[in-house]
Amino acid sequence: MSNTRDQREQKLEAMLQARRFEPASPDLTERIIRKAQHIPQNQTISLSQWVRGLFAEFHLPRPAYVLVSTLIFGFVVGFTIPQYTITADDTDSISVQSFLYADEDVL
Amino acid sequence: MVLGWSEKDDHALLALIQDGSHDAFAVLVQRHTERFYRLAYRYVHNRETAEDIAQDAFLKLWEAPGRWQPERSSKFTTWFYRIVVNLCLDWQKKKRPLALDEELPLADERKTPETAMIRTQEQQVLEHEIAALPERQRMALNLCFAEGLSNQEAAEVIGVRLKALQSLIMRAKATLKERMKAYL
Numbered sequence: 001m002s003n004t005r006d007q008r009e010q011k012l013e014a015m016l017q018a019r020r021f022e023p024a025s026p027d028l029t030e031r032i033i034r035k036a037q038h039i040p041q042n043q044t045i046s047l048s049q050w051v052r053g054l055f056a057e058f059h060l061p062r063p064a065y066v067l068v069s070t071l072i073f074g075f076v077v078g079f080t081i082p083q084y085t086i087t088a089d090d091t092d093s094i095s096v097q098s099f100l101y102a103d104e105d106v107l
Numbered sequence: 108m109v110l111g112w113s114e115k116d117d118h119a120l121l122a123l124i125q126d127g128s129h130d131a132f133a134v135l136v137q138r139h140t141e142r143f144y145r146l147a148y149r150y151v152h153n154r155e156t157a158e159d160i161a162q163d164a165f166l167k168l169w170e171a172p173g174r175w176q177p178e179r180s181s182k183f184t185t186w187f188y189r190i191v192v193n194l195c196l197d198w199q200k201k202k203r204p205l206a207l208d209e210e211l212p213l214a215d216e217r218k219t220p221e222t223a224m225i226r227t228q229e230q231q232v233l234e235h236e237i238a239a240l241p242e243r244q245r246m247a248l249n250l251c252f253a254e255g256l257s258n259q260e261a262a263e264v265i266g267v268r269l270k271a272l273q274s275l276i277m278r279a280k281a282t283l284k285e286r287m288k289a290y291l
Contacts, residue, residue, distance in 0.1 A: 008284055009280070012287065015233055015287075015290075016233075016248060016252040016283075019230065020234075021149075024141065024157070024158055025154070025158060028162070029137050031162065032140065032161070032162050033129075033133045035162065036132055036165070036169040037129060041172060
């Protein structure tokens with residue numbers, strides 16, 4: 001019984017190893033090599049190259065870069081410098097002044 | 108071509124390919140096309156498609172040689188088998204059901220026509236049964252029996268442990284033995 005099983009196993013393995021196979025075209029290797037001649041390689045690029053490439057992709061004129069940079073700079077400066085806040089003393093002085101000059105002439 | 112390049116090992120050639128060397132690429136293609144074509148053929152059972160898959164795999168390597176990272180893979184062939192298998196699986200997902208080529212030459216033409224016919228029929232049934240196996244079992248059989256990879260290498264290609272691979276092969280063989288009963 002186990003002998004028959006071994007024989008079946010052996011036959012199956014022999015069949016698996018002798019599976020049919022159609023050889024490739026003789027020019028396959030040459031075809032691959034020839035095709036690769038016309039394909040550029042993708043090199044790994046650094047961040048600065050990527051940014052440069054991105055700008056090149058959009059074809060923006062130089063004044064546009066200047067404008068955008070100035071705007072960004074303005075926003076950054078605007079947000080980083082502390083804003084002028086009105087204190088209680090300032091409010092008082094304004095009120096007094098407006099009271100004094102209410103009728104154009106100093107009272 | 109530079110003399111002695113054919114003596115360079117795969118890793119050295121790949122380093123040169125990463126520097127853009129067409130000669131190194133040519134040597135690598137000449138060395139390995141046959142085996143990767145054969146593996147693709149086991150999946151697609153069609154010469155043109157298998158050739159396209161082998162070609163795609165090599166051209167992908169040429170286009171992006173940085174994908175090969177020697178510190179991650181032990182052997183180029185193990186890594187590249189995985190690429191070819193993935194391309195075959197992609198192809199199969201798009202092209203199911205699998206159509207086996209009926210026009211293939213007989214396995215052994217020295218035999219009598221009757222024996223040869225039986226042999227061809229056996230092979231066709233075997234191919235159908237292998238195609239019906241679960242994906243990973245089929246992959247394990249193809250790599251270990253058809254390509255002659257060691258169990259360890261095949262396990263690396265499939266991305267499983269050695270024990271798991273042995274279990275895949277055992278189950279595949281048990282299924283085939285049952286389904287091929289009439290021919291064994």
